[in-house]
Amino acid sequence: MLSICIATYNYNVTKLVTELHKQCNAIAIDFEIFIADDCSDLYFHEENKKLSELPQVSYWRNEKNIGRAANRNELARQAKFPYLLFLDCDAEIENQHFIENYLKVAYKNCVICGGVDYQKEKPEQNKRLRWRYGVQREMLSAEMRTKTGKGLTTFNMLIDKNLFQSITFNETICTYGYEDTLLEYTLKKQNFVITHIDNAAIHAGLDENKIFLQKIEESLYTLQQLVHTDTVDADFLQFIKIYRMYCRCKKYKLTPLVRLLFRIKRPFLTYYIIQKNAPLWVLDFHKLSYFCSLKIKNK
Secondary structure (H helix, E strand, O other): OEEEEEEEOOOOOHHHHHHHHHHHHHOOOOEEEEEEEOOOOHHHHHHHHHHHHOOOEEEEEOOOOOOHHHHHHHHHHHOOOOEEEEEEOOEEOOOOOHHHHHHHHOOOOOEEEOOEEOOOOOOOHHHHHHHHHHHHHHOOOHHHHHHHOOOOOOOEEEEEHHHHHHHOOOOOOOOOOOHHHHHHHHHHHOOOOOEEOOOOEEEOOOOOHHHHHHHHHHHHHHHHHHHOOOOOOHHHHHOOHHHHHHHHHHHOOOHHHHHHHHHHHHHHHHHHHHHOOOOHHHHHHHHHHHHHHOOOOOO
């Protein structure tokens, strides 16, 4: 019935897998749990491979890092059951009916997003940027996600296996970012309905402020690479807010000014964002100005 797919990198998934295994056994379903380690450090490999001792759990470690998209595609290829539940390695499950809630609403060709939650208590200062971004931008109810038409994430998503295999993740994306966005765009372009429910997993693995900012910049580099390839069309790029903002800047000939401001103010912006709890609009400006500073070809 259910194949649970967990792609991991340098993270101990023991708590997550143990809880999922317990819930599946409690409702007596046919299930399997696959853990694909994308060439983590030896410590995490040694800890996570112990989970293969559990019945219905399989673990493997890639010999080299193949990227998030390819790793998730391999998980789906290995799966034998009709529904795939994708979860990120740093998810935590507190809802005792998490698995049951998904299976109650599963149907042929379904795409169901359960949502993302964050801890209520503020984390330590050096992880607060990721937490504030998640709480303010990602922690949305099913009603709000349905209303806005955004919010699909493979952090916590159930999808029909045959449907997924007809689209899969774009494996040309080897760096961080935008594989979820491209999947969402492809689903909508092919007129598949994305169902949102309130069945959140907690995003427990918060990056330090500096690392989170580096990941944002890496994702924008990924977007630049997508612009420069023929693997995505112009409609997809217009699906992305930061690219639409860049196009407006270019239309009004503001990109040279934004690039100049970025060169001058980048050290201050970085310090303000990482060290001083800057409002998220400052992070938004940093993202736009960083993207404007990259060489973007017309498309």
